[in-house]
Amino acid sequence: MTSFFSSTIAGVPRIGANRELKFALEGFWSGQTSGRDLSHTATLLTNAYADQLVAAGIDSVPTSGRSYYDAMLDTTALLGVFPERVQDISDHENDGLPSFIDRYFATARGTAEAPASAMTKWFDTNYHYLVPELSAETRFILDDAALLTDIKNQLTRGINARPVLIGPFTYLSLARTTDGSDALDHLETLFTVYERLLAKLPTQWVQLDEPSLVTDVSPELLARVRAGYAALAARGGVFVNTFFGAGDQALDTLAGIGLGAIGVDLVSDGVTDLDAWTGEELLVAGIVDGRNIWRTDLCTALATLRRLQARGPVAVSTSCSLLHVPYSLAPENINPEVRSWLAFGEEKITEVAALARALAGEVDEALFDASAAALADRRHSGLTRAQNQQVSPADRERGEFGRRQAAQDKALNLPPLPTTTIGSFPQTAEIRSARAKFRKGSLTQAEYDEAMRAEVAD
Structure with a gap:
């Protein structure tokens, strides 16, 4: 039986605290560094972030392996569905990199003969993803060697790793077709492909991100999604995560079909009733905001978590991946008063771990008191009042x-x-x-x- 976890974050950034991956990519693209150099940098970043989460007390560590550009593009590579115009590019034999890396970068950056794929905003964020290009003739061919290698590496290091993948519904709902067909016609087929993939993953848990489930989806399509996930749930340890909106529709769709966990965003639209959740699944509560830079109101968050815990098992998480916020407050040189109001990625990880411990009965009184004081100070700060007082009527004309x-x-x-x-x-x-x-x-x-x-x- 899959054991529940108590704390996690929805996803991790890739670029590095000092943009190490960016510089490694530029060095590789310019020919100044080797594939092994690029692979080594990506490995160091992946391992360092996993170690940071473990040190902070996070007991389920999300990982997408070595990602060199974008999670949607990673999924395209995993499913073997690069655009037709780059399919003839030979496998890359350079040391340390996935065999598909040249097609991967050609899709992202283009070549003299093949334009890059379109990029568009990831829901309502300023992050942009590479749009998959499919057709009625698309055939999915798993290319999972690189992912499996990276997951096994984390397990060998003693990390309680949880693979994080884009879910089949979201992947298809964000794809475009080149022939006017409907990408979602592939939904049942893609669920079957994911079933084969999940059977290969050597971890207790696997996370499938389905933010499209918080958008406006027809009842007929929701029924198809429910059927697909009911089949995947048989593996055990399947965690479907939603974010960027209230999770009620996702819970209505997914509750009671045998999933191990369902993740909901309790920040974007506030805490809703979550009536469909009966406590059968682990509820992964996205209570720490993964998109803004403010400290969490820990006392209010803990009260919410305790109410939910009275109904069933709860784990503490962020509302979405931490790639949307800066890494850490540590290098920042800002007004100490303002600094006390802020929480970047590293600080949000600390908040998640502290809330999980508090939910288990171990409250860090000093941290909770500091959170309450910072919240009160921010609400009543003289800084804003002083700035407002400097505005004259003439400034408004x-x-x-x-x-x-x-x-x-x-x-x-x-x-x-x-x-x-x-x-x-x-x-x-x-x-x-x-x-x-x-x-x-x-x-x-x-x-x-x-x-x-x-x-x-x-």
Whole structure:
């Protein structure tokens, strides 16, 4: 029988606290470093984050293995459904990297012959994912060697690892088709593929992320999802996680079919009744906000968790993956008063562990008192009041248009149709060189600014 866990987080960031994966990728793409270097960096990051969670007291550690770009693209690779235009790219034989890595990066970045896949926002976040491209003729062929290797590595290290995968319904609901067909026509087939995959995973628990279950879904489609998960549930230890919205619809769909756990977001739309949950499954309560940077109201959160625990088994988690928040407050140099209000990724992990211990009867009084004090201070802070008092009635009124236009023309000297970018320009070798010199102090601020202007003009 699968044993319940008490604390976890919904998902982990990939990039590294100091953007180590970004720099490793750029080195590999430019040919300055090897595949083994890139693989080594990804392994170090994956292991370090798992170790951090264990040290904090998290007893079920989420892992997606070594991810080099995006979770949806990882799923595309896992299912063997890269776009047709990159399928002829040969397997990569470089040391340490998955065999599909060249097709993977071609899908993400494009080549001279094959454009990259589209990117779009991951639900209502600013994170962007690679959109899968399917057709009526798509055939799913599992390519799970890299994932299984990474999971076994964590188990060998003594980590109570839990693989985290995009669920079949969400994957298909976010896919596009190249022939006008409906990607969800593949739903039953894909559930069968996942059934084979889950049978291979050597872990007690496996997490399937289904944020699409909090969106507007037809009753007919929900019935198909329920049937698919009823089949997967026979494996044992299947944890379906939802986020970015209230989990009532997901519970209505998934409760009572034999799943090991169901995860709900208790932050985005507040705590709802969760009437469909009867206590048969472990309820993974996403009570620590994974999207904002504020400390959790630990006292209120604990009261909510205790009410839920009276109905059945509960584990404490974040409302979503922590890839949406900064890593840690440790390197930040900010006003101490403001700092006391904040919780980044590392601090949210501490909050999850503290709530789980408190739910088991071990309350960290100092931490809970600090949480309450910070919340009260933030609500009644003199900082905001002082800023508001500096605003005069004149600040709320626009100046006369002609004067504003003349001042802007003089200060900015913009062309008739000015253009800008959303996001940053690509970093050329010249830009990187100028940045490095500026950081070392061999370029002044004025010289650096002029170098950037020249690059923009070019």
